[in-house]
Amino acid sequence: IKNMKxxxxxxxxxxxxxxxxxxxxxxxxxxxxxxxxxxxxxxxxAFGDSLTYGYGALSSDDTYPSQLEKITGYTVINExxxxxxxxxxxxxxxxxxxxxxxDLVILSLGGNDMLRKQDKELEENLSKMVEYLxxxxxxxxxxxxxxxxxxxLVSSLxxxxxxxxxxxxxxxxxxxxxxxxxxxxxxxxxxxxxLNSDGYELVAEDVAKELKSFGFID
Numbered sequence: 001i002k003n004m005k006x007x008x009x010x011x012x013x014x015x016x017x018x019x020x021x022x023x024x025x026x027x028x029x030x031x032x033x034x035x036x037x038x039x040x041x042x043x044x045x046a047f048g049d050s051l052t053y054g055y056g057a058l059s060s061d062d063t064y065p066s067q068l069e070k071i072t073g074y075t076v077i078n079e080x081x082x083x084x085x086x087x088x089x090x091x092x093x094x095x096x097x098x099x100x101x102x103d104l105v106i107l108s109l110g111g112n113d114m115l116r117k118q119d120k121e122l123e124e125n126l127s128k129m130v131e132y133l134x135x136x137x138x139x140x141x142x143x144x145x146x147x148x149x150x151x152x153l154v155s156s157l158x159x160x161x162x163x164x165x166x167x168x169x170x171x172x173x174x175x176x177x178x179x180x181x182x183x184x185x186x187x188x189x190x191x192x193x194x195l196n197s198d199g200y201e202l203v204a205e206d207v208a209k210e211l212k213s214f215g216f217i218d
Contacts, residue, residue, distance in 0.1 A: 035215040036139040038103055044068070044076045045100055047093065047129075048108035051145065051179055052080025054200055056190025062197035067204030072217055077102070085112045086125035093129050097136060104216060105133055106207065108143035108179075111193070114160060115148050126166045134170065139216065141173045142166060143207065146180040148193075156184035175210045178203050 038044070046052050046065035054063025060078075069076035079096050081088075086109040097105075107129060113122045126142075133140045144163035157180040167174035179195075182188040188199030195203065211217045 042103040045102040048080045049084040050082040056194035064200040064203040071208045104139040111145040
């Protein structure tokens with residue numbers, strides 16, 4: 001009788017182990033299937049503030065969205081607005097989506113919110129935009145911006161933590177330490193908070209590499 005009970009217990013353990021392995025396998029497959037592979041007809045929208053708009057670049061061809069289009073071959077629409085905030089972005093995102101019907105949105109807002117000491121509202125507004133895009137089955141990639149600080153005068157800039165928080169909350173890809181990296185080097189800046197053409201070109205190269213690593217482009 002004891003042996004029969006032990007055998008039943010071992011079979012039960014084996015069954016549950018098999019179910020756990022199967023669950024992990026299905027989860028892994030699901031995560032892979034969720035990746036949206038861009039096609040030749042796909043549209044990318046770069047949605048953001050002056051860093052997306054390309055303030056400080058010599059021409060519109062030197063902005064990071066324009067450079068990204070050249071590197072990847074995909075249509076990349078620049079929807080950056082000088083001085084824009086995440087609060088304003090919540091109102092603007094719907095019209096942009098309706099106009100362009102993008103397959104992927106690179107979202108980069110928050111620097112102006114932080115400069116205006118609106119850090120608390122920033123996470124909420126970024127989340128609202130992400131939730132709206134995901135509800136429309138649009139892939140979202142978050143592009144982090146630096147935390148404003150006078151410390152950059154003696155050391156490098158760092159990304160604000162809010163981008164990691166939002167990316168984890170919604171399980172979306174995050175591109176880190178791109179704007180911060182190049183804004184920490186004088187030779188890539190047009191002023192204290194904007195890049196020059198060389199800086200934007202490097203941003204585009206880094207973004208393209210990240211999009212490839214995420215599996216969105218070849």
